[in-house]
Amino acid sequence: MFGNVPRELPQQIALVLLPRFSFLPFTGLIESFRLANRLSGQELYRWKLVSTDGQPVAASNGLELVVAGDLSVAETCGTVIICGGIDVHLIKDKGLDGWLRKADRRGADIGAICTGSYVLAKAGLLEGHRCTIHWENLAGFCEDFPEIEVTTELFEIDRNRFTCSGGTAAIDMMLNVIARQHGHELAAAVADQFMHERIRDQHDRQRISLPARLGVRHPKLLAVIGTMEQNLEEPLSRSELAKGADLSTRQLERLFRKYLNRSPARYYLELRLNKARLLLLQTNMSVIDVALACGFVSASHFSKCYRDFFGRTPRKERGLPLKGEPEPGEEDIEALH
Template identity: 35%
Template structure:
């Protein structure tokens, strides 16, 4: 059958001695026969088998595990080393993760390794990581037409050195607004993952597994991808354009539709805050009704909640970026840095500079203990 792909477990092939055609019924009964060829994806992605995982300092172990595990499970399902995965260090072969677990890598960037797909694994705290040797090596891989897959905030690194110009990509939702401002030549999407020609991106965390399942589906068929997802206890394959964040009603524990709409309007308008009149109008209620809804369900006034949302976002930017306080203030709708600092101290009991210092120290404390 033209286009048929066979996924054969160890207990069926090759020990049985039968041909693949003879094994068709047995495979079909095991759910291992997929008669549908993959879609119209690039040949490079269809045949990608050698995978490299570059670990930036303070990388997310969750993201690495999610990115890696789908391919390991695919190998287990097929009974063969279909995907060969290796880790790569940047400045050495021991890399400390964001939760202080040290991973000894297979290779270093200095070894000039070559892969079909190079994943770059970071964390929110390593968005501004810089290393000239790594950047030159990534640019060389791009020049060779290799597939590059920055995960999470690693998209910031590739965008900064021009490797995402003209491409669609995703990054973690906490970086969206700054990313749009800094990299106007990159076409930012807001979904879980994105595949655009030689660039593959995922928002971080578990979305790295979603991207991996997409790669498996394109290369070896959707049946295998579904089996991998099933073994990983995923109820379904998530599409690339699904939302990164929980539903508003879950995060705020509210079910009133008009209140949910108001909260969504607040979250979508941080840099240029809306007036109470505008929020009420968008929520199809009067200002007085809006006040009552917030008082009933959140025990706060709407503009108080709005201020808390903006301050919490500012706190995340202080901790995970190197942007100046004045730029963070502008991104979060405060008139200037002084205005933000006053509100910030009142909300969190410390100035933003101290928050940033603590975040930086916690990220490097383990390394300093070794010295």
């Protein structure tokens, strides 16, 4: 199991860099390894950077890293970490899939940070395992892999699979692993070097709380917004939302106008459209399927709402030609209205 005391030191780790990988979680891993080595006074971790073709890889921030070689140079590594980032769901690399399955057969611990979970899922390595992914990619991942148990945890360690939601969560995952393998005192010392005042566990939130995110602390308003976020595919009516928060519809309207400067219907629509954008960018779902997944029953109305909000149609969002896209204007029976 990943996180157990390694059989021998240093622990050999291969970091597979994918094009446009996220730099922050990657750096969090590397610096955790480096500081653990430095503060322990011994080489606990040894890592190498690899790419699928042995060529340098540019991160999403444009920085390009030289690697030790292609996947073949990592054949003896007992731990493999896929470093994902932007548009990983578009990667189709049978060579990488096969190499990962081979690493699994030889008993390697295999994991991913940020959107690298997509690669493990496509290779069939997450079946029967819990995993997590960055909150922004969660809806798309669930649509593409409905049979996989995906959570909203900061990170998941399930036997010899481990996944991390990305960002600074990579630091917390490694601090927890360091604590398991080499003691809490060393993990705390590494956290101190980071000026990371608390080692979060896997159950901490990925996102900041609703009050912090919105700058609002009215409990009934927050309760309604939480209910909206949980019911995007089948939107609730205004009266249902009000009743659930023990409010009248007029009180509900006033709360949204006062604190968010928009109607409940408008706020709900924006939530659904933002989810739709993520699905368009992160999945191969058709426009109509995206519309249905976000509570619209008409592709034409969805297209009109999307264009009004984002300034472009759903097809143009994907860079597709406009041919065949339904024209806006058809009536849409929305549950909200």
